[in-house]
Amino acid sequence: MKFKAIVADIDGTITCEKRELHLEAMKKIRSLKIPVVLATGNTLCYARTASMLIGLDGAVIAENGGAIAIRFDLQGTFEESLEECEKAxxxxxxxxKLTKLDPLYRKTEIALKRDFDLKKARNLLKSQNLDIEMVDTKYAIHLKSTKINKGVGLQKLAGMMGLKSKDFVAIGDSENDLEMFEVSGFGIAVGNGDEIIKEAADYVTEDSFGGGTVEALEFLESKGLI
Ligand SMILES: O=C(O)COP(=O)(O)O
Ligand SMILES: [Mg+2]
Structure with a gap:
């Protein structure tokens, strides 16, 4: 069987170690004949800009599933409000002492600088009656609704593209990619990935960061999976 599309995480997956775009991965992604969706914990404008500059068509999942868009000429939709996140x-x-990242641009979740004790914060948050969880992408800690994640975002976006989430191969590097691995047809973790995402993956690359994504796409082509 052949998969019909790719969904790729941005930070840690199509970037280099210092977060700049990995040029070989860009070349490989551009050469594909199937749609490539970007899925990130970052903001919608960041995801759309990345999609434009890579040469893709604007299908993105941002804010860990809280925001999605399918084309550049459409504004995008927001799935949650910030109210509960603000309470948390x-x-x-x-x-x-918490520092918000890009608060001006975030509509559905709060991203925080990774300079506080996450384990302690998770335990404290349990005492509150809020549907809010914390995910660590290794680039930021996100305070987000338990109802949104990249998996839910992928299901919605796939429907808007006339596809099913199982038609996608997902490529990612951290715990915020778990749900999109679960709903996609095949999950690939890059070599720098968290243990948790590697365990959930159908395939783990030897190379890390963007090099891992090149390896992942070459693997899929060599097996006739895309
Ligand atoms: O914004 C972040 O936390 C990084 O997000 P990403 O790895 O999902 O692209
Ligand atoms: Mg990532």
Whole structure:
């Protein structure tokens, strides 16, 4: 069987170690004949800009599934409001000095600088009656609704593209990619990935970062999977 599309995480997956785009991965992605969706914990404008500059067509999942768009000429939709996240943020601010990242551009979740004790914060948050969880992408810690994730985002976006989430191969590097591995047809973790994402993967590359994505796409081609 052949998969019909790719969904790729951005940071840690199509980038280099210092977060700049991995040029060989860009070349490989551009050479594909099937749609490539970008899925990120970052903001919608970041995802759309990346899609434009890579030469893709604007299908993106941003804010860990909270925001999605299918084309550049459409504005995008937001799946959640910030209200509950703000409550969690106020509560945790009593215990830690927290720094928000890009608050002007985030509509559905709060991203925080990774300079506080996540384990302690997760335990404290349990005492609150909020549908909010914390995910660590290794680039930021996200305070987000338990109802949104990249998997839910992929299901919605796939439908808008006339596809099913199982038609996609997902490539990722960290715990915020888990749900999109679960709903996609095949999951590939890059070599620098978390243990948790490697365990959930159908295939793990030897190479890391963008080099891992090149290896993943070559593997799929060599097996006739795309
Ligand atoms: O913004 C971040 O935390 C990084 O997100 P990503 O690895 O999902 O692209
Ligand atoms: Mg990542």
């Amino acid at each position: 943020y106020s509560f945790l601010s009593e215990y830690f």
